[in-house]
Amino acid sequence: MISPLSILRGLTNYFHIHVVSRERGRYMEFFCLPALIFFLLSVLSLLLFLHTKNQSNHCIPTGIRTYPVVGTLPDFLKNRHRFLEWVTEVLIKHPANTIAVRGPGDVGGIVTANPMNVEHILKTNFENYPKGDWITDVLHDFLGGGIFSSDGEMWKAQRKTASFEFSKRSLRNFVMETVQQEIQNRLIPFLQTATKTNKTIDLQDIFERFTFDNVCMVAFNYDPKFLFFDDSCNLSSSPFALAFANAANITAERFRYALPFLWKLKKHFNIGSEAILKQSISTVRDFAMKIIRSRRSSTNKENTDLLSRFIISTNNSDELLRDIIISFILAGRETTSSTLAWFFWLLSSKPQVEGKIIRELESVRTQFQKGPSEVFDYQELQEMEYLHAAVSEALRLYPPVAGGLESV
Numbered sequence: 001m002i003s004p005l006s007i008l009r010g011l012t013n014y015f016h017i018h019v020v021s022r023e024r025g026r027y028m029e030f031f032c033l034p035a036l037i038f039f040l041l042s043v044l045s046l047l048l049f050l051h052t053k054n055q056s057n058h059c060i061p062t063g064i065r066t067y068p069v070v071g072t073l074p075d076f077l078k079n080r081h082r083f084l085e086w087v088t089e090v091l092i093k094h095p096a097n098t099i100a101v102r103g104p105g106d107v108g109g110i111v112t113a114n115p116m117n118v119e120h121i122l123k124t125n126f127e128n129y130p131k132g133d134w135i136t137d138v139l140h141d142f143l144g145g146g147i148f149s150s151d152g153e154m155w156k157a158q159r160k161t162a163s164f165e166f167s168k169r170s171l172r173n174f175v176m177e178t179v180q181q182e183i184q185n186r187l188i189p190f191l192q193t194a195t196k197t198n199k200t201i202d203l204q205d206i207f208e209r210f211t212f213d214n215v216c217m218v219a220f221n222y223d224p225k226f227l228f229f230d231d232s233c234n235l236s237s238s239p240f241a242l243a244f245a246n247a248a249n250i251t252a253e254r255f256r257y258a259l260p261f262l263w264k265l266k267k268h269f270n271i272g273s274e275a276i277l278k279q280s281i282s283t284v285r286d287f288a289m290k291i292i293r294s295r296r297s298s299t300n301k302e303n304t305d306l307l308s309r310f311i312i313s314t315n316n317s318d319e320l321l322r323d324i325i326i327s328f329i330l331a332g333r334e335t336t337s338s339t340l341a342w343f344f345w346l347l348s349s350k351p352q353v354e355g356k357i358i359r360e361l362e363s364v365r366t367q368f369q370k371g372p373s374e375v376f377d378y379q380e381l382q383e384m385e386y387l388h389a390a391v392s393e394a395l396r397l398y399p400p401v402a403g404g405l406e407s408v
């Protein structure tokens with residue numbers, strides 16, 4: 001193998017020969033000063049490149065390379081389309097499952113999948129790792145002061161109210177009832193019609209519609225009817241759902257910019273994806289605000305959705321309530337639908353697991369004396385240990401939230 005040292009030795013020999021010749025007065029014109037400087041700079045760059053390449057390939061054999069000036073940016077760009085797989089491959093190869101990444105300027109960070117580091121960051125020293133400017137910068141336009149883009153007291157207050165409210169029986173019943181209705185009145189009839197008409201369906205899209213209807217109901221008791229369909233299984237469109245998806249996707253794309261000033265530039269000139277983002281955020285926010293204002297002026301105190309709970313138990317402005325609700329919809333939307341999609345995809349190739357789940361459902365049905373078309377309730381769900389384990393395995397294999405970002 002050629003090492004940087006042997007190349008250096010070879011080059012100095014080459015140089016030495018020519019300098020000696022020059023001393024003899026033979027190559028005086030050929031070896032002018034600019035050519036010498038150019039040559040030296042080229043050699044130094046090559047050496048630096050080989051040195052860093054060797055270092056990252058041999059000292060820490062992860063496959064990720066650190067180049068002068070641009071750092072790990074080339075490998076990032078090459079693997080941007082398969083970011084999660086690439087990072088996982090790199091982290092597995094490192095003995096501490098931890099790597100340093102670096103871009104141009106002072107951009108850089110540590111990526112870790114080491115359980116001890118994760119515990120240190122997310123649990124024991126949580127206060128030391130806020131979201132920071134970089135993350136809030138990206139998320140603020142869409143999520144404002146919501147739970148994903150806030151730190152400190154603001155985050156704590158939302159977290160406390162949310163966990164308190166989510167543990168209440170009344171909210172649990174509301175969630176159960178909402179989900180049951182969506183299953184009984186839309187999901188099952190849709191699947192039955194598609195089966196009868198022999199229609200090919202995109203199951204992931206169906207689950208996205210299913211969870212969006214559910215999460216909007218839980219958040220602010222609004223039904224976008226996204227899983228609404230006609231006799232030929234044609235699904236409805238929902239301007240709110242479309243605007244929400246655009247806003248969420250374009251906001252997430254901002255994290256994938258190797259040079260973040262580029263999205264800021266697009267935002268400044270209101271062009272391309274940033275123009276769509278601005279329009280989508282405005283649609284989502286206007287819609288949420290209308291619901292919040294009408295709820296504030298409503299005399300009906302029966303509502304048990306999250307919005308009503310936040311209105312009663314906190315003293316937040318309408319804008320902050322809007323941000324809180326939008327953040328909850330974002331949190332519940334694709335996480336649940338992608339879990340369902342992966343779960344059924346895995347199940348489709350595991351008939352023995354499917355059989356065990358069906359037998360468990362039948363046994364719970366018998367135990368609680370349920371009819372064949374009735375939907376299970378919360379207490380019955382708690383009896384389904386095997387189903388729980390199977391869903392947990394799908395989450396382990398295909399986690400919908402595979403990573404998190406913190407600052408120091």
Ligand code: HEM
Nearest residue numbers: 147148159162215328331332333335336339400401404405
């Ligand atoms: C399979 C479904 C879900 C998975 C796998 C999941 C996973 C996660 C993970 C890993 C986080 C931590 C993110 C971070 O700290 O950066 C998180 C946060 C959160 N999730 Fe979920 N989630 C799911 C469903 C939901 C649903 C249905 C809701 C509510 C409707 C929800 C509400 C939240 C909220 C509010 C946070 C922020 C908590 C905080 O910052 O303290 N999630 N979720």
